[in-house]
Amino acid sequence: MSEWLQQAIARADSIQDGFEDQRATSLALLKDIKWPTRKTEAWKYTPLRAVERSKAIFKEESPELEPVAVEGLEFLELTFVDGQLVSLPEELPEGLSIEMQESSLFATIKPERHVFGLVNDVLAADVAVVTVAEGVAVEQMLRINNLLSNGAQGHIRVVVDLKAGSSLKVVENAEGQGASLTTAFTEYQIGVEANLEHYRFALQSGDNVAVGGSHFKLFENAVMNSSIIGFGSDLQRIDTDIVYAGEKANAKLNAIYLLDGKELFDLHANVEHAVPNCTTEENIRGIAGDSSRAVFNGRIHIHRDAQKTLAELNNRNLLMSNKAEINTKPELEIYADDVRCAHGATIAQIDKQALYYLQTRGVSRSQAQLMLSFGFINELIDQMPTVELADWVRPIIRDRFAQMEVK
Amino acid sequence: MTEQIDKALAREYEAGFVSAVESETFEPGLDEDVIRRISEVKGEPEWMLEWRLNAFRVWQEMEEPDWAHVSYPKIDFQAVSYYSAPKSMKDKPKSLDEVDPELLRTYEKLGIPLVEQQMLAGVAVDAVFDSVSVVTTFREKLEEAGVIFCPISEALHKYPDLVKKYLGSVVPTKDNFFAALNCAVFTDGSFVYIPKGTRCPMELSTYFRINEQNTGQFERTLIIADEGSYVSYLEGCTAPQRDENQLHAAVVELVAMDDAEIKYSTVQNWYPGDEEGKGGIYNFVTKRGVCHTNAKISWTQVETGSSVTWKYPSCVLKGDNSVGEFYSVALTRGRQQADTGTKMIHIGKNTKSTIISKGISAGKSNNAYRGLVRMNPGAEGARNFTQCDSLLIGDQCGAHTFPYVESRNPSAIVEHEATTSKVSDDQMFLCRQRGVDPEKAVSMIVNGFCKEVFKELPMEFAVEAGKLLEISLEGSVG
Numbered sequence: 001m002s003e004w005l006q007q008a009i010a011r012a013d014s015i016q017d018g019f020e021d022q023r024a025t026s027l028a029l030l031k032d033i034k035w036p037t038r039k040t041e042a043w044k045y046t047p048l049r050a051v052e053r054s055k056a057i058f059k060e061e062s063p064e065l066e067p068v069a070v071e072g073l074e075f076l077e078l079t080f081v082d083g084q085l086v087s088l089p090e091e092l093p094e095g096l097s098i099e100m101q102e103s104s105l106f107a108t109i110k111p112e113r114h115v116f117g118l119v120n121d122v123l124a125a126d127v128a129v130v131t132v133a134e135g136v137a138v139e140q141m142l143r144i145n146n147l148l149s150n151g152a153q154g155h156i157r158v159v160v161d162l163k164a165g166s167s168l169k170v171v172e173n174a175e176g177q178g179a180s181l182t183t184a185f186t187e188y189q190i191g192v193e194a195n196l197e198h199y200r201f202a203l204q205s206g207d208n209v210a211v212g213g214s215h216f217k218l219f220e221n222a223v224m225n226s227s228i229i230g231f232g233s234d235l236q237r238i239d240t241d242i243v244y245a246g247e248k249a250n251a252k253l254n255a256i257y258l259l260d261g262k263e264l265f266d267l268h269a270n271v272e273h274a275v276p277n278c279t280t281e282e283n284i285r286g287i288a289g290d291s292s293r294a295v296f297n298g299r300i301h302i303h304r305d306a307q308k309t310l311a312e313l314n315n316r317n318l319l320m321s322n323k324a325e326i327n328t329k330p331e332l333e334i335y336a337d338d339v340r341c342a343h344g345a346t347i348a349q350i351d352k353q354a355l356y357y358l359q360t361r362g363v364s365r366s367q368a369q370l371m372l373s374f375g376f377i378n379e380l381i382d383q384m385p386t387v388e389l390a391d392w393v394r395p396i397i398r399d400r401f402a403q404m405e406v407k
Numbered sequence: 408m409t410e411q412i413d414k415a416l417a418r419e420y421e422a423g424f425v426s427a428v429e430s431e432t433f434e435p436g437l438d439e440d441v442i443r444r445i446s447e448v449k450g451e452p453e454w455m456l457e458w459r460l461n462a463f464r465v466w467q468e469m470e471e472p473d474w475a476h477v478s479y480p481k482i483d484f485q486a487v488s489y490y491s492a493p494k495s496m497k498d499k500p501k502s503l504d505e506v507d508p509e510l511l512r513t514y515e516k517l518g519i520p521l522v523e524q525q526m527l528a529g530v531a532v533d534a535v536f537d538s539v540s541v542v543t544t545f546r547e548k549l550e551e552a553g554v555i556f557c558p559i560s561e562a563l564h565k566y567p568d569l570v571k572k573y574l575g576s577v578v579p580t581k582d583n584f585f586a587a588l589n590c591a592v593f594t595d596g597s598f599v600y601i602p603k604g605t606r607c608p609m610e611l612s613t614y615f616r617i618n619e620q621n622t623g624q625f626e627r628t629l630i631i632a633d634e635g636s637y638v639s640y641l642e643g644c645t646a647p648q649r650d651e652n653q654l655h656a657a658v659v660e661l662v663a664m665d666d667a668e669i670k671y672s673t674v675q676n677w678y679p680g681d682e683e684g685k686g687g688i689y690n691f692v693t694k695r696g697v698c699h700t701n702a703k704i705s706w707t708q709v710e711t712g713s714s715v716t717w718k719y720p721s722c723v724l725k726g727d728n729s730v731g732e733f734y735s736v737a738l739t740r741g742r743q744q745a746d747t748g749t750k751m752i753h754i755g756k757n758t759k760s761t762i763i764s765k766g767i768s769a770g771k772s773n774n775a776y777r778g779l780v781r782m783n784p785g786a787e788g789a790r791n792f793t794q795c796d797s798l799l800i801g802d803q804c805g806a807h808t809f810p811y812v813e814s815r816n817p818s819a820i821v822e823h824e825a826t827t828s829k830v831s832d833d834q835m836f837l838c839r840q841r842g843v844d845p846e847k848a849v850s851m852i853v854n855g856f857c858k859e860v861f862k863e864l865p866m867e868f869a870v871e872a873g874k875l876l877e878i879s880l881e882g883s884v885g
Contacts, residue, residue, distance in 0.1 A: 041474065045813075304802070319817040322784060326815075330823070332808040333476075337799035337829040344824040347782075347814040 002035045002052050005119070011058070012122035019127065022102050026112075026121035033115055042113070045295040045327040046266045050209045050235035056153035056181035058083070067145040067173060072388040075143035075171065078128060082147075083154025083182070085126040095136030095166070103129045103159045109187035109215045111270075114239055116211040120183040124157035132166040132194075141169040141386070144186065148208075150178030158186045160196075164219075167195035169386065172214065176204040176233075184212035190222040192246060197385055198226040202238060203396065205231045205263060213239035218278075220246030227384050228255040229393060231400065232263025232292055242280065243272040244306075254380045255284045258397065259292035259324070260404045266295035269313075273306040273339075282313040285380055287373055289404045291323035298343065299331040306336050313343040318350060318373060320404070350376075370401050433490040439463060442591055445490050449560050449594070452567060462580045462590030469584045475746040476775040476807055477715050479689060487654055489592045489625070545609065552608050554638075555600040559627055562598035569600055573631055577660035577695050577723070585656040585717075586693040589625050593658070596627035601636035601667070610865055612641040626657040632667035632702075639670040641868060654689045655713075661696030661704055665726065668703040669696060672864055673720075674872055677712035682741045682770075687714025694718065700726030700755070707863045709872045710737040710747060711879045719777065721750035724758035724789075731760040734860040736872070738853075738879055739772030739804070748778035748809075753786035753819065762793040765857050768804035769880065775807035782819035789816065795825040798856055800849065800880075850877045 012027055036043035062082040076089040078098060088098055106127060110117050132138055146156050162168055172186060190196050200214055210233065216224055230236055242251045257265045271280050280300065288294040298313045317326045330343040350372050358368035377397060384390040433441060442463055446456040471482070549556055555566060562570050580590045601607050632638050642659075655677070663669050671694075680687025690713035696704040706720040722731030733749035751760035760780065768774040776795045797806035808825045830852050838848035854861070854873055861869045 307802070317814075319814055319819075321817060322815075324815070324817070325813070327811070327813045329809070329811050330825070331810075332797075332825060332827060333805070334797065334799070334807060334827050335805045337802045337804070339827065339829075341827040342825060343808070344822075345810070345812055346820075346822045347812060348820040348822075349817040 002048070004051055004054065005030075005035055008119050008123060015122075015125075017125070019102060022106055023122045026107060026118045029112060030118045030122060033118065036115055042268065042297075045293070046235070046237060046264065048235070050264075051181065051211075054153075054179065054181045054209055056151055056179060056209070058154075059149065059152045062152065063149050065147040065149060065175075067143065067147060067175065070388060070392045072391070073141060073386075075141050077143050077145060078130075078158070079145040079147065080126070080154065080156045082149055082152040083123075083125055083156055085128060093138055093140060095133035096138050096142075096168075097131045097133075099129050099131075100126055101129055103127065103161075105159050105161060105187055105189055107187075109189060109217045109241070109243065110185055110213060111215070111241055114213060116183045116237075117185055117213060117239070120155050120157055120185045120212075123155040123183070124185075125155070127157045127159065130158060130160040132162045132168050134163040134191075135165040136163075137167040138169070141171055143171040143173055146172070146174045146182060146184045148176040148180035148182055151180060153181045155183045157184075160186065160188045162188070162190050162194040162196060164192040165194060166191065167197075169197040170199070171389070172198075172200040174202050174204055174210060174212075176208040176210065179207045179209075181209040182212070184210070186214050188214070188216045188224075190216060190218045190224055190249075192219045193221045194219070195222070196224040198224060199384070199389060200226070200228045200238065201393070202228070202230040202236055205233045205260075208233040209235045211235065211237045213241070215239075215241040215243075216251070217243045217245055218249035218251060220248060222246065222249040224250075225252045225385060226254070227380070228253070228267070230255075230257045230265050230267065232257065232259040232265035232294070235264055237266040237268075239268045239270070241270045241272070244275050244278040247275050247277045250279045251281075253280075253282045254383055255282075256377055256380055257286040257294055258377070258400050258404075259286070259288045259290075259294055260400070261290050261292060263292040264295075265292075268297045270299045271301065271311065273300070273302045273309045273311060276305060276307045276309065278306070278309055280311040280313075283380055284313070284315040285317070285377060286315075286326065287318045287320060287377070288324040288326050289320040291321065293325045294327070296328040297331070298329070299333065300341060300343065302332075302334040302336050302339050302341060304335045307338045309336065309339040309341070311339070311341045315343075315345040316376075317345075317347045318376060319347055320349065374398065374401055433488050435488045436485050437487070437489055437592070441489055445592060445594065448490065449563070451563055454571065455563060458575070459591050462587050465580050466584065466587035466591055469587055471584050475717050475777070476773065476809070477717065477744040477746050479715050479744075482654060482689070484588070490594055548608055552605055553602040554605065554607050555598065556611055557598055559596045559598040559629060562629075566598070566600070569631065570598065570629070573629055573660065573662055575660075577662060577697050578658050578693050583693060585691040586658050589627060589656045589658040589693070593625040593627040596629070596657070598628075599630040599638065599640065601632045601638045603633045604635040605633075606636065607638040610639045610641055625655075628657070628659040630660070630669060630671070631662045632664060632669050634664045635666040636664075637668045639865060640672070641865060642671065642673045655691065657692045659692070659694040659720075663696060663698045663702035663704050663729075665700045665702060667699070668705075670705045671696070671707070671720070672868055673706075673708040673710075674868060674875065675708065675710045675712050675716075676875060679712050679741060679743050680714035687743075688712065689714065690716045690718060692718040694720035695723065696721070696731075697723045697725055698729035698731060701728045702726055703730040703732070705732040705734070705863070706749065707734045707860065708736070708747075709860070709864070709875065710735070710745060711875055713745075714743055716743075716745040716747050718747045719749055721752070722760065723752045723754065724760065725754045727755040728757045729755055730758070732863075733760075733762045733764070734863045735764045736767070736857045736860045736876075737765070737774055738767040738769070738876060739774045740769040740879060741772060742770070743772040745773070746775045746777055748776045750779040751781070751791060753780075753782045753789040753791070756785065756787040756789070758786055758789045760791045762791070762795075763859050764795045765860055766795070766797045766806055767800065767853055767856070768797065768806045769800040771803045773805040773807070775809060776825075777809040779811040780813070780821055780823070782814040782816045782821060784815045786816045786819050789819040791819075791821045793823040795823075796856070797825070797827040798853065799827065799829045846881065850880050853880060
């Protein structure tokens with residue numbers, strides 16, 4: 001067991017905030033857990049040295065931090081700084097409630113297997129429970145901000161409960177300064193015929209350590225559409241789990257990672273088709289430059305009863321440098337026969353012919369490279385349902401490419 | 408007093424030792440003494456014994472792997488007998504009348520000649536039947552070409568330098584738990600050496616080698632194709648072998664020197680256990696080949712037997728422009744479990760690999776493809792294409808895909824795709840409309856599904872493999 005984990009457990013043991021019962025199971029599990037190593041399948045390509053070495057501390061007092069502004073969008077902001085909830089929206093639309101309370105959903109959607117999920121269970125100081133009442137469509141977007149000051153450690157947890165027929169748009173936004181460390185987990189229950197539009201932006205980079213997950217449980221006819229964009233850092237790991245609990249539900253997951261320097265980004269996407277007639281579509285695209293390392297694991301599990309499932313996963317990667325590394329593992333585990341399942345994965349560099357074509361049209365080689373790699377990513381950005389967010393993120397990605405180009 | 412006891416003990420040990428050499432099967436159990444005895448029985452040189460003992464010590468430190476998608480009761484390695492000499496004539500069935508009729512029915516369907524049927528069933532036949540002369544002719548022809556093809560135990564005596572140089576060079580002792588066990592206790596297997604620039608005049612097969620009968624369950628095969636040579640090696644036989652042994656942990660090592668080519672084909676049909684999953688063979692095999700510059704290794708396998716299969720024939724593409732291929736059909740039914748696939752390690756420039764895997768699951772079986780494609784930083788311009796298709800027959804089985812793809816070279820191209828489907832109602836309807844009965848229709852569709860792999864097999868093998876699938880699928884259609 002690592003020293004870091006020991007400290008986390010010691011801290012958890014000392015917390016007295018009335019939520020002890022909610023944490024008890026996770027704490028017991030955590031005390032027994034084996035610290036992941038390269039031999040642990042889920043951490044095969046992702047060393048935890050960055051966590052082990054981290055000097056990030058729990059701060060008594062945190063500076064005031066503001067989340068980044070997005071032009072054309074006014075969010076309902078739920079802001080955590082260094083793991084403490086600092087602000088809630090002053091006024092909430094009808095049918096939407098946010099409370100700090102125990103939730104029966106807590107740690108039921110996120111699977112137990114995540115070590116850091118358990119750490120989050122016991123260390124997240126303020127668990128926010130977001131509820132959308134039956135049939136209510138919340139127009140304004142909710143943004144969950146996880147802001148960290150230099151050298152701080154913080155753990156945040158949000159539970160979102162969409163009752164039947166409701167709809168909600170959520171942005172999970174992480175911003176970290178300096179050598180901070182965070183775990184951020186969100187659990188979503190998407191009720192019958194409910195609709196979730198979800199984004200997770202992990203655009204912090206540098207010597208930041210961030211481990212987290214977004215976990216979804218869908219009931220009958222529920223729909224979710226999620227977009228994840230990540231830059232790497234010392235350690236950036238996101239786990240998503242999509243679990244179908246009702247028939248005819250439908251999930252779409254688009255994810256992008258853009259890595260530079262010595263960054264590491266690891267995305268694990270797990271889909272559990274436990275009931276029949278559900279549909280999953282996953283598109284994951286990544287670019288790894290310089291001496292970065294990208295890890296993707298996409299598992300689709302079709303249970304015995306999940307007949308008539310339609311599940312597709314596509315992972316495409318561009319490897320830009322001799323020192324970079326991409327490890328991908330799309331997995332299918334199928335126990336039902338009347339299903340259509342496919343996955344594909346590719347790793348290559350930019351198509352030489354396309355590059356040549358552009359060059360013959362007078363575009364410089366580096367410009368052509370930029371255009372092609374941007375196009376590769378932009379296909380997924382174009383699919384974001386909220387145009388303002390797509391417009392906001394495009395220049396950020398352009399800057400990222402420019403930065404990668406300079407090296 | 409103590410002296411007497413010591414003496415008595417020493418004597419007992421001595422006696423035990425001698426009688427053990429004479430007896431046909433060792434008592435179950437594994438310790439250094441058992442290994443010394445195996446080595447002694449085989450009359451091996453000292454270095455070989457040391458090698459085995461070292462492997463045994465390594466093995467003791469290792470843990471049995473549990474990552475494969477299979478489950479079986481824990482193996483008690485002390486309950487296994489590690490040496491079994493060929494059974495004497497008197498223990499064998501006297502004629503085919505004494506052989507399980509179920510087995511004979513299968514032989515008949517495969518169209519296996521009577522003499523071969525007797526051989527496969529282990530009937531005591533005098534050494535004077537047709538195939539002996541066949542074997543002799545083959546031997547002469549091979550000797551003419553300078554090809555060495557003999558049991559590995561014989562090679563240890565006749566060609567110790569070659570064996571010493573290459574044994575364990577591809578699959579090192581420490582490679583994995585079952586390989587280490589094999590290193591310690593292997594009893595026999597094949598040794599092949601093809602000299603420089605030689606094209607082996609015929610397809611080599613363990614089947615032709617009479618003394619391959621009843622070798623121990625820990626086989627060791629070593630094939631060396633020297634510069635510019637070619638060999639096609641066929642392993643196994645298409646008819647089920649009723650083997651009582653529960654555990655098969657074989658190791659196969661291939662070395663393809665510059666410009667050489669090795670084609671290794673396997674049809675594996677060990678006893679799969681009954682419908683309830685009782686009995687059957689655990690087939691835990693390590694197969695790997697090294698390709699030097701411009702060399703090529705091609706693995707083709709048709710796996711229909713064994714209750715549990717754990718097997719990943721792999722290629723280390725060390726030399727520039729080398730090529731690795733893996734074509735596989737794995738069919739599971741009843742309660743069979745297969746976790747099989749390949750590893751392609753691209754080290755050299757412009758190396759190429761192709762993986763075509765077809766998994767068919769029926770009954771209550773589980774069939775998994777597990778593969779690794781690794782592009783090392785030096786694998787400039789390397790290329791891989793992987794296709795894994797699964798076919799499910801019935802709703803009680805499972806089909807799984809676990810591919811690992813790792814790339815560290817931007818100019819390398821890796822493509823992986825996997826699909827899962829079932830025998831569709833449309834296909835069945837079309838066949839039945841034309842008067843094909845359902846069982847035949849399924850077998851036709853499955854054969855079509857596997858065509859890409861079958862065409863890689865040597866002709867006779869391909870025909871038999873087709874028939875084998877047909878037989879294996881019997882009763883799978885509702």
